[in-house]
Each structure stands twice: as structure tokens, then as C-alpha cells.
Amino acid sequence: xxxxxxxxxxxxxxxxxxxGQGHLPSSFSIIELALSAYAxxxxxxxxxxxxxxxxxxLSKGHAALGYYSVLAQLGYFPAEAVEQFxxxxxxxxxxxxxxxxxxxxxxxxxxxxxxxxxxxxxxAMQLRGSTRRVFVLIGDGEANEGSVWExxxxxxxxxxxxxxxxxxHNRSQVRCLQIPNPAERFAAFGCATTEVNGHDExxxxxxxxxxxxxxxxxxxxxxxxxxxxxxxxxxFEWHRKSPSPELYAELVSELHAKTI
Amino acid sequence: xxxxxxxxxxxxxxFGDISVFLFEPFTRRFPARFLNLGICExxxxxxxxxxxxxxxxxxxxxxxxFVTERCxxxxxxxxxxxxxPINIVxxxxxxxxxWDGPTHQAIADIGALRLLPGIEIVQPGTREETDQLIRxxxxxxxxxxxRLSDHPHGASHAVxxxxxxxxxxxxxxxxxxxxxxxxxxxxxxxxALPVNVLYYSTIKPFDDELxxxxxxxxxxVVHDATGLFEQVCEHAAGPVTRIGLxxxxxxxxxxxxxxxxxxxxxxxxxxxxxxxVLHGTAxxxxxxxxxxxxxxxxxxxxx
Numbered sequence: 001x002x003x004x005x006x007x008x009x010x011x012x013x014x015x016x017x018x019x020g021q022g023h024l025p026s027s028f029s030i031i032e033l034a035l036s037a038y039a040x041x042x043x044x045x046x047x048x049x050x051x052x053x054x055x056x057x058l059s060k061g062h063a064a065l066g067y068y069s070v071l072a073q074l075g076y077f078p079a080e081a082v083e084q085f086x087x088x089x090x091x092x093x094x095x096x097x098x099x100x101x102x103x104x105x106x107x108x109x110x111x112x113x114x115x116x117x118x119x120x121x122x123x124a125m126q127l128r129g130s131t132r133r134v135f136v137l138i139g140d141g142e143a144n145e146g147s148v149w150e151x152x153x154x155x156x157x158x159x160x161x162x163x164x165x166x167x168x169h170n171r172s173q174v175r176c177l178q179i180p181n182p183a184e185r186f187a188a189f190g191c192a193t194t195e196v197n198g199h200d201e202x203x204x205x206x207x208x209x210x211x212x213x214x215x216x217x218x219x220x221x222x223x224x225x226x227x228x229x230x231x232x233x234x235x236f237e238w239h240r241k242s243p244s245p246e247l248y249a250e251l252v253s254e255l256h257a258k259t260i
Numbered sequence: 261x262x263x264x265x266x267x268x269x270x271x272x273x274x275f276g277d278i279s280v281f282l283f284e285p286f287t288r289r290f291p292a293r294f295l296n297l298g299i300c301e302x303x304x305x306x307x308x309x310x311x312x313x314x315x316x317x318x319x320x321x322x323x324x325x326f327v328t329e330r331c332x333x334x335x336x337x338x339x340x341x342x343x344x345p346i347n348i349v350x351x352x353x354x355x356x357x358x359w360d361g362p363t364h365q366a367i368a369d370i371g372a373l374r375l376l377p378g379i380e381i382v383q384p385g386t387r388e389e390t391d392q393l394i395r396x397x398x399x400x401x402x403x404x405x406x407r408l409s410d411h412p413h414g415a416s417h418a419v420x421x422x423x424x425x426x427x428x429x430x431x432x433x434x435x436x437x438x439x440x441x442x443x444x445x446x447x448x449x450x451x452a453l454p455v456n457v458l459y460y461s462t463i464k465p466f467d468d469e470l471x472x473x474x475x476x477x478x479x480x481v482v483h484d485a486t487g488l489f490e491q492v493c494e495h496a497a498g499p500v501t502r503i504g505l506x507x508x509x510x511x512x513x514x515x516x517x518x519x520x521x522x523x524x525x526x527x528x529x530x531x532x533x534x535x536x537v538l539h540g541t542a543x544x545x546x547x548x549x550x551x552x553x554x555x556x557x558x559x560x561x562x563x
Contacts, residue, residue, distance in 0.1 A: 097340060100449040106313070107342050110333060116303045117338050118311015127272070127292060127316070147334075156299070 008069035015135035021086030025224035025235040027066025030171035036204035045075035059114025061095040122163035156190035186217040198222035225236030276322030305334035309344035324350035324366035353409035355519040371486025380404040381463040383440035413444035422468040428457035449530035
């Protein structure tokens with residue numbers, strides 16, 4: 001694990017421990033994909049509504065805790081604020097609310113919605129001749145939804161080269177509808193597709209910087225719970241479970257022992 | 261629409277490959293702002309929400325049931341919860357495509373959309389009402405559903421967004437509350453009866469003040485859709501009678517007049533029902549009226 005990806009996971013663990021909420025395995029699989037997107041995006045944590053900013057949409061909203069942790073690490077808000085995760089009247093719900101959380105551009109939770117909204121945002125920028133870009137992070141479970149593929153078809157048809165889909169291929173669907181070859185499918189839909197190790201920031205960033213004349217898809221091969229072997233091995237059990245004080249100590253220890 | 265687009269560069273059309281030929285002047289004048297995205301209603305709504313998030317004012321257009329009942333969640337979340345205001349303008353109201361059967365009938369659209377927070381619902385009954393209401397509300401900053409029909413009621417009265425109209429006030433003991441094109445069948449039905457008629461071109465927000473003025477009368481909702489009866493019941497103090505859609509799929513085909521007759525929304529049947537209310541024999545609030553038998557020989561057309 002690259003050093004930059006550890007603090008976000010540590011914060012997510014702490015907030016899950018404090019709040020008793022959160023989808024840890026899913027949150028852990030997106031950390032490098034989200035950090036890499038922000039590494040190439042034009043954005044200013046001090047001015048979340050800067051008109052020239054690029055946009056990031058977390059379509060798989062249940063990974064909110066991981067996303068908040070990334071945004072906190074980037075400076076959008078203090079890390080301690082996220083400890084209110086899921087609490088009554090908290091800014092930080094278990095799915096992100098764009099009216100509450102600085103940096104959140106679309107409120108997502110039900111799967112298969114954010115990608116269509118992101119396509120519309122990119123289409124708006126294309127119509128204006130703007131150079132702004134839109135990044136949308138979707139999951140492989142989410143790609144069971146037909147609306148994902150509708151949006152991909154429309155985006156490819158419109159040759160939205162300013163739209164990048166980050167595909168979190170964390171194999172969450174091993175017990176039901178798997179999509180074993182997502183890169184081929186996106187390519188068949190007309191996207192410019194690259195497949196990388198979804199926990200290797202330099203590889204993801206290189207893929208994001210590739211020029212493309214249509215929708216770009218970066219399929220990240222990821223691991224649910226990446227960073228803590230206990231989460232990786234038992235991701236179904238941990239889907240929406242928060243650690244007890246004892247387990248928290250174990251997970252922190254695992255996280256700091258992890259090397260890429 | 262071309263006129264609006266001339267004066268407001270935020271206007272874009274998001275189409276589901278319906279009515280395209282009708283918009284040739286627009287497509288010629290503003291080809292880039294005419295987005296015929298394909299037959300993918302869920303995505304029409306989501307993409308329009310994304311366009312709205314960046315300052316555009318999208319008009320999503322296709323056939324009513326497909327872009328409302330099919331993608332209720334996209335309207336609820338991408339548009340409503342996210343606060344990305346769009347306009348949804350539909351054709352194919354209720355039984356407009358009678359010959360196509362239940363797959364093309366919009367029966368739950370208004371009833372379902374009225375339950376979503378913050379969404380305006382407009383049901384104009386004529387071309388003039390449509391023109392007036394769209395110009396008034398297209399840039400309201402609030403999502404608006406404009407439910408159009410190609411069977412106008414033909415009556416003429418000035419409408420205002422959010423206000424109902426008193427179409428007939430004879431000081432009668434019964435008041436019919438109606439909306440949209442079915443007014444065409446209501447007016448002849450009550451012609452010889454001591455019945456007042458209120459007409460709502462906006463279903464939500466609901467003009468409660470107007471209804472209150474007739475609270476002392478017995479209310480009868482006549483509507484060839486869902487939603488108005490529920491609005492009236494929520495605001496009425498007393499019992500309300502419903503003359504509306506049956507609790508069954510209507511698969512008799514034919515013309516809109518055939519289907520309206522089949523379900524008892526023709527003038528003669530409305531007259532009988534309202535007369536029964538006048539005589540105090542009608543059913544009470546919320547109880548669906550018994551409809552004529554499904555597929556009776558008189559209404560089954562065999563080629």
C-alpha cells in the first residue's frame with residue numbers, strides 16, 4: 001500500500017469504530033481509485049464550488065465512509081468531523097448528501113444513478129466547449145443495474161471524452177451475477193478502456209492521463225477490504241459491520257503492517 | 261420551444277426518440293441543443309439531471325408511462341433529492357393511445373409523482389393552457405411534470421399556475437372537481453344539473469383555497485388519471501365521490517372515446533353518477549365505483 005492510502009483507511013476504521021456504521025470492505029476497495037482521480041483533477045478543497053473545477057461522483061454511495069476519508073485527507077473538512085458519521089443530524093450520512101458535504105457533487109445511494117447524472121454533467125460541459133472533466137466511480141455490483149449500461153451507451157454515442165468511469169472491480173458479486181470481463185464489455189460498448197491494479201496509484205494515474213477521444217473507462221482490479229487481511233478474507237461478514245474495540249485494535253495493526 | 265430556446269440559451273431538449281419530426285424547426289435552428297438520446301427513459305432523466313446540475317434547463321420528452329412510471333426512482337432521487345430541476349413533458353396521457361392497450365396507458369403517473377417531495381404537476385387541457393403554463397414554470401428552479409394530451413377539452417379560460425378555475429358556479433349542492441382534457445366530458449354531463457365545476461390545471465401544488473370555498477357542497481372528483489382525487493381527499497373536510505379509473509387493466513383497444521365509455525368516463529355515465537350523488541345514492545370516499553364489465557361485446561373490435 002502506498003503511504004498516501006493508509007491515512008484514509010485509518011480514518012475510515014476509526015469512524016466506523018466510533019459510529020458503529022459503515023461499509024468497510026467496499027470503502028477500502030475504492031481508496032486508491034478516488035485518490036488517483038483527485039490527483040489528476042482540477043479542484044480546490046478550499047473552494048468546493050470553484051466554477052472551473054473537475055467533478056467527481058461516487059455512484060456507489062455506500063462507500064461513503066471511504067470517500068469522506070479521502071476528502072478529509074485532501075483537506076475538504078477536518079478528519080475529526082467524520083467521526084459523526086451516521087449520527088443523528090450529522091453532516092456525514094452513510095450515503096453522501098451533496099447539500100451537506102463539501103466536495104460531494106451528487107447524492108447517490110441507490111445503485112445505477114450516479115453514472116447517468118455524471119454523463120449529463122459531461123454532456124453539459126461538452127455542449128459548452130468546456131475543458132472540465134467528470135469522473136464517476138461505479139462498482140461491479142452496481143453494474144448489475146441496466147441503467148449503468150444505458151448510460152454507458154449514451155455516453156459512448158456522444159463520445160464524451162471528458163467523462164471517465166472508474167470501475168471498482170472488487171468482485172463483490174461472487175455469489176450472484178458476476179461480470180467476469182468488464183474491460184471487454186466496456187470496450188464493446190465503445191469506450192476507451194484500460195485495466196489496472198486498482199490499488200496501484202501510479203498505474204491508475206497513468207491510465208487517467210491517457211488521451212482518449214471517447215468515454216474513458218479505468219477498470220481497477222481491487223480487493224474488498226484491501227489493507228486489512230481480516231476484512232479481505234471475510235468481506236461478506238464485514239459488509240456492514242463495525243469493529244468492537246478488540247477487533248479495531250487488530251484491524252489497525254493489520255493496516256499498519258500491510259505492504260503492497 | 262424554438263421560441264423559448266431563442267431567448268433562453270439554457271434550454272435543451274432531451275428526447276426518447278418520440279415526436280422528433282414535430283421539432284424540425286428546433287433541430288434546424290439548434291441542432292446541438294436537441295439531444296435525441298435514444299429509447300432509454302431512465303437515462304433520459306439522469307442525464308437531464310446532470311445537465312440541470314450545470315445550469316441547463318432540460319425538457320425531457322417521450323411517452324408518459326415510460327418516462328414516469330418506469331423511472332420513478334430517477335425522478336425521485338436524481339431530480340428531486342438532488343435538487344437538479346428538469347421539465348418532463350409527455351404525450352400519451354391516460355388512454356390517448358387507446359388502441360395500443362395497457363402498455364401505453366399512463367394510469368399511475370400523476371398519482372405516483374405527487375407523492376415525491378417538491379415536484380410540480382401540471383395537466384393542461386388545451387394548447388393555450390400548455391403554452392401559458394410552460395412559459396410560466398419552465399425555469400422555476402423546481403422540477404415540473406407537464407402532462408400533455410392530444411385530446412384537448414376545447415373550453416377556453418385563462419389558467420394560472422397553482423390556481424384552479426371556477427368553470428361553472430350555479431350555487432348547486434354538488435361540486436365536480438376535475439382536471440385536464442376530461443373537462444370535455446364533464447361539461448355536457450352536468451349541463452342540465454345544479455352542479456358547480458372546478459377545474460385544476462395544476463395538480464400540485466394544489467389550490468386549497470378554491471376548494472375551501474366549496475367545502476359546504478358535496479364534492480365529486482371526475483378525473484381520467486390518479487392524483488387529483490387524492491389531493492382533494494387530503495384537503496376536503498367531508499366525503500368525496502370518485503369517478504375515475506377502474507382498478508383493473510383496460511384492454512379493450514379502440515379509440516379514446518371507446519375506452520372512456522368502457523370505464524364510465526363518457527358524458528352519459530358521468531351524468532348518471534353525478535345525478536346519483538345529487539340524489540344521495542352514490543358511493544363514499546375512496547370506494548372505487550363499479551365499472552362496466554371488462555371487454556363487453558359492444559367494445560371488442562375484431563378485424
